[in-house]
Amino acid sequence: xxxxxxxxxxxxxxxxxxxxxxxxxxxxxxxxxxxxxxxxxxxxxxxxxxxxxxxxxxxxxxxxxxxxxxxxxxxxxxxxxxxxxxxxxxxxxxxxxxxxxxxxxxxxxxxxxxxxxxxxxxxxxxxxxxxxxxxxxxxxxxxxxxxxxxxx
Numbered sequence: 005x006x007x008x009x010x011x012x013x014x015x016x017x018x019x020x021x022x023x024x025x026x027x028x029x030x031x032x033x034x035x036x037x038x039x040x041x042x043x044x045x046x047x048x049x050x051x052x053x054x055x056x057x058x059x060x061x062x063x064x065x066x067x068x069x070x071x072x073x074x075x076x077x078x079x080x081x082x083x084x085x086x087x088x089x090x091x092x093x094x095x096x097x098x099x100x101x102x103x104x105x106x107x108x109x110x111x112x113x114x115x116x117x118x119x120x121x122x123x124x125x126x127x128x129x130x131x132x133x134x135x136x137x138x139x140x141x142x143x144x145x146x147x148x149x150x151x152x153x154x155x156x
Contacts, residue, residue, distance in 0.1 A: 006082055009053040010040035011068065011089040012130065013061070017111060020061065022104040031081045036109065036117040039101075040086070049087040057091070061106060062099030065091045072126060072136060078143040090130060121148035 013020040022039055024032040039060040043052045049070065057065055068091035076084040098106055109117060114127060122141030129137055135155055142150040 006084050007043040007049075007052075007087075008041055008084055009043075009049055009056055009087045009089060010038050010074070011053050011057050011065070011091055012038040012127075013057070013063065013065075013091045013094060014111075015092070015108075018108040019111060019114075020063075020098070020106060021109045021117075022060065022101060022106050023117075024104040026101075026105075027103045030103070031078060032120075034118055035123075036119055037123065039106075040089075053087065053089050057094075058096075060101045060103060061096075063094040063096040065094050067091060067093035070136070071130060071134075073138045074122070074126065075138070075140040076122075076143075077141070079145070088126065120146075122151060125151065125153070 019038065021036045023036050024030050025034065039057050040053060041056040041060070047055070053068065054065055057063055068089050070087060071090050072088045074086040074088055076086055111131065114124070119127070122139070126139055137156065138154045140152040141148060
């Protein structure tokens with residue numbers, strides 16, 4: 005099982021998201037997600053999210069919060085535990101990313117972009133300012149086949 009981070013950088017109306025359209029053999033191909041990625045040896049979740057956000061966006065996070073943990077399971081792919089963050093303060097300039105196109109997506113327009121079905125669930129939790137949560141999302145292909153949510 006791999007460990008990774010995912011971060012939704014937000015302003016009052018939008019999230020900075022990435023259309024995953026540049027990487028080969030990408031489980032997220034064609035989907036809009038937040039920046040993030042796999043842990044390197046010896047990294048904490050915080051070190052990973054800071055590094056991945058900087059590598060993928062050029063931004064340095066100044067204020068971020070761990071909001072939940074996602075267990076992602078998809079037939080044909082390695083299972084993954086994802087530490088989910090939001091960030092509302094940062095500095096730097098957005099740069100091009102080798103994994104996809106970055107774009108600010110209005111929060112009220114998220115239903116118009118191609119998201120994982122499970123992402124719609126946790127993005128709603130973020131919008132509702134839910135307490136810390138753990139969610140297990142199981143897929144066959146792009147179809148969400150099971151979900152288990154625990155709020156803390």
